[in-house]
Amino acid sequence: MTERKPRYPKEEFTRRGQEIFDRKIEAVVKDEDPFKFVAIDIETGDFEVDVNRDAAADRLTEKNPDAQIWMRRVGFPVADWIRTRPPGNKPRLRKVSP
Amino acid sequence: MKGKVIAAREAVVPLVLIDDQGGSWEIDCVVDTACTAELTLPPDAIQAIALPWSRSAPAEIAGGRIVECPRYKATLLWNGGRREVEVVELDDEPLIGMALLEEHRLTIDVRDGGDVEIAPLAAR
Numbered sequence: 001m002t003e004r005k006p007r008y009p010k011e012e013f014t015r016r017g018q019e020i021f022d023r024k025i026e027a028v029v030k031d032e033d034p035f036k037f038v039a040i041d042i043e044t045g046d047f048e049v050d051v052n053r054d055a056a057a058d059r060l061t062e063k064n065p066d067a068q069i070w071m072r073r074v075g076f077p078v079a080d081w082i083r084t085r086p087p088g089n090k091p092r093l094r095k096v097s098p
Numbered sequence: 099m100k101g102k103v104i105a106a107r108e109a110v111v112p113l114v115l116i117d118d119q120g121g122s123w124e125i126d127c128v129v130d131t132a133c134t135a136e137l138t139l140p141p142d143a144i145q146a147i148a149l150p151w152s153r154s155a156p157a158e159i160a161g162g163r164i165v166e167c168p169r170y171k172a173t174l175l176w177n178g179g180r181r182e183v184e185v186v187e188l189d190d191e192p193l194i195g196m197a198l199l200e201e202h203r204l205t206i207d208v209r210d211g212g213d214v215e216i217a218p219l220a221a222r
Contacts, residue, residue, distance in 0.1 A: 004151055010166040013154040039153070053184070057153055069153035078164055079155035080135045082188060082195070086158075 007068055008042070016042040017070030018077065034075020035086070041067040049074065099177065101129075101214035109206045109214045111194060113137070114175040117147050122175070125192050129204065129214065133195030137172065138188040144170055149185055157186060177218055 008016070017040050025038060025047050032049055039056035040047045041064060050056035053071060060067045071079045076086070101111030109129040114122050125143060135157070139149075149170035156166050170185040183198060205215045 006151055006154065006168065010154055010168055014156060014166045017154075071153060071155035076158075077156060078158045080133070080157040080167075080186060080195075081159075082133045082135060082138060082157050082186070082193065083130060083160040083190070084158055084162070085132050086134065 004066070013042060013068070013070045017072065020045050020047070021072060029074045032074045034073060036074045037079060038072055038074055040070050040072075042070050043068050053079065099216040101216075103206060103208060103210060103212040103214060105210055107208070107210075108191075111214055111216065113192075113194070115147055115149075116173045116175065116180065118150070123147050127192040127194045129199075129206070129216075130193040130195055131204075133193050134197060135186045135193075135195040136183040136198040137174075137195065138167075138186040138190060138193040139170075139172075140189050140192065141187055143192065144185065144187055147172070152184065155186075157188070159188070159190075 020040050020042065024045060029038060029049055036049050036051050037053040037056045038047055038049050039060050041060050044064060046060060046063060048056040048059040057069050060069055073079060099111055101109060104110050110126050111129060112124050112126050114124050116122055149172050152169045152171045154166060154168050156164050158164050168187045172183050172185045174181045174183055199216060201219050202216050203219055207213045
């Protein structure tokens with residue numbers, strides 16, 4: 001198996017990935033489930049969308065085994081929430097008696 | 099998969115990772131139900147085990163801050179077998195997230211020294 005290494009500092013992954021998303025992906029995926037993953041090859045601009053993050057990334061590496069992959073969600077500029085929660089639209093407070 | 103509740107009221111489960119030389123590393127991980135990832139590890143652990151880099155993706159952490167996190171591949175011993183997972187590099191306690199617990203039942207006896215158990219759910 002090819003050993004993969006990052007060719008860019010992590011800040012560059014953010015910058016390139018977000019720029020590609022804004023420029024050519026957002027309009028294409030806007031009707032998808034906002035929690036789906038978007039995997040982006042930050043060198044070629046190629047991308048894949050999937051509910052499963054590994055499935056999205058694997059399709060990119062099938063096309064380009066050396067892909068430099070950055071990920072986010074369709075509707076959010078992050079892939080994960082850690083020690084915090086994703087925004088929800090269900091009200092958490094319910095009155096159960098008068 | 100079994101663990102214990104420690105004095106800080108955290109549910110801690112030791113996980114074993116296998117490195118590419120076949121060596122094994124045990125790491126005490128805190129179960130975090132407010133974590134969407136599979137597993138997070140601090141940079142020194144990732145370096146010690148020499149996990150292979152996979153990709154990069156940001157995460158939103160406590161306080162609303164967004165941090166860019168390199169991701170690595172790791173092989174865990176899990177339920178008597180091996181499981182490949184994505185490890186998020188994060189300078190925090192090692193965390194077990196909800197993606198690792200998918201299709202499992204988490205049981206926590208919430209008292210000092212209480213049992214923690216992660217067991218697979220029956221297939222639907």
